[in-house]
Amino acid sequence: MNEDLFTPFTTPTVLGLPAAILVILFPPLLVPTSKHFINNRLITTQQWLIRLTLKQMMITHNTKGRTWSLMLTSLIIFIASTNLLGLFPYSFTPTTQLSMNLAMAIPLWASTVAMGLRFKAKISLAHLLPQGTPTPLIPMLIIIETISLFIQPLALAVRLTANITAGHLLMHLIGSATLTMLTINLPLTLITLTILTLLTILEIAVALIQAYVFTLLVSLYLHDNS
Amino acid sequence: MPQLNTTTWLTIITPTLLALFLITQLKLLNSHLHPPTPPKFTKTKPHAKPWELKWTKIYSPHSLPPQY
Numbered sequence: 001m002n003e004d005l006f007t008p009f010t011t012p013t014v015l016g017l018p019a020a021i022l023v024i025l026f027p028p029l030l031v032p033t034s035k036h037f038i039n040n041r042l043i044t045t046q047q048w049l050i051r052l053t054l055k056q057m058m059i060t061h062n063t064k065g066r067t068w069s070l071m072l073t074s075l076i077i078f079i080a081s082t083n084l085l086g087l088f089p090y091s092f093t094p095t096t097q098l099s100m101n102l103a104m105a106i107p108l109w110a111s112t113v114a115m116g117l118r119f120k121a122k123i124s125l126a127h128l129l130p131q132g133t134p135t136p137l138i139p140m141l142i143i144i145e146t147i148s149l150f151i152q153p154l155a156l157a158v159r160l161t162a163n164i165t166a167g168h169l170l171m172h173l174i175g176s177a178t179l180t181m182l183t184i185n186l187p188l189t190l191i192t193l194t195i196l197t198l199l200t201i202l203e204i205a206v207a208l209i210q211a212y213v214f215t216l217l218v219s220l221y222l223h224d225n226s
Numbered sequence: 227m228p229q230l231n232t233t234t235w236l237t238i239i240t241p242t243l244l245a246l247f248l249i250t251q252l253k254l255l256n257s258h259l260h261p262p263t264p265p266k267f268t269k270t271k272p273h274a275k276p277w278e279l280k281w282t283k284i285y286s287p288h289s290l291p292p293q294y
Contacts, residue, residue, distance in 0.1 A: 020238055021237060050254065077254075099239050103242045165229070
């Protein structure tokens with residue numbers, strides 16, 4: 001039974017070939033490209049959304065931070081579309097894979113830290129010690145702050161993985177419970193169905209919020225280092 | 227947790243990097259988010275004015291002495 005719960009999170013294979021590659025490469029197809037001056041409603045809406053997210057995220061950054069706007073915008077679009085596509089029944093969600101989230105988190109975090117060390121070495125090293133620390137605590141605090149710095153990408157990846165996995169598990173559990181109760185207790189089934197519907201709405205929100213949180217945290221690391 | 231099985235990691239990570247760092251960025255670059263700059267007002271061609279009597283060159287060039 002415990003194995004069954006986690007089967008949606010194993011990478012799918014078709015005839016022994018990894019189908020996850022196609023699943024991961026699909027979301028970019030949803031990003032519109034158009035060379036026309038006037039587009040249809042879908043493309044116009046998507047471009048408006050992209051521009052809105054771009055403005056919202058980049059408003060806090062300075063000129064150096066704004067060079068990342070393409071990266072961060074593509075990151076939020078990619079994660080959000082992957083999360084939303086994963087909410088379709090029987091579909092595979094790549095963002096439940098820890099490897100994928102690590103592959104997104106580690107390079108971005110590492111480049112922000114490298115940028116900080118390259119251009120603002122003193123200030124970024126000064127982040128390793130909070131102001132006003134008593135002298136005996138300094139070595140201890142530097143170790144702790146260093147650990148917390150290096151755990152940032154791990155936390156970033158695990159946060160996304162855990163949130164999406166937990167949501168899918170919960171929907172799976174309540175869905176199967178609803179189906180089982182259908183023949184036993186109808187009023188209770190209706191209540192469970194209501195909960196399931198509300199949970200699905202919540203999961204749609206979580207899919208977007210987690211994409212935003214991931215990008216916001218990368219953006220925050222960037223802000224600290226630029 | 228099947229996510230911790232590292233044998234599939236390479237097949238996940240490679241398309242992730244491809245999709246995120248190449249395709250999505252190229253797509254976003256190719257979609258023109260900024261409205262194209264309005265065309266500059268080109269200089270209007272000088273209209274042929276009736277008082278520009280070019281077609282009757284009645285003056286001789288300065289370099290030449292007046293000819294009659």
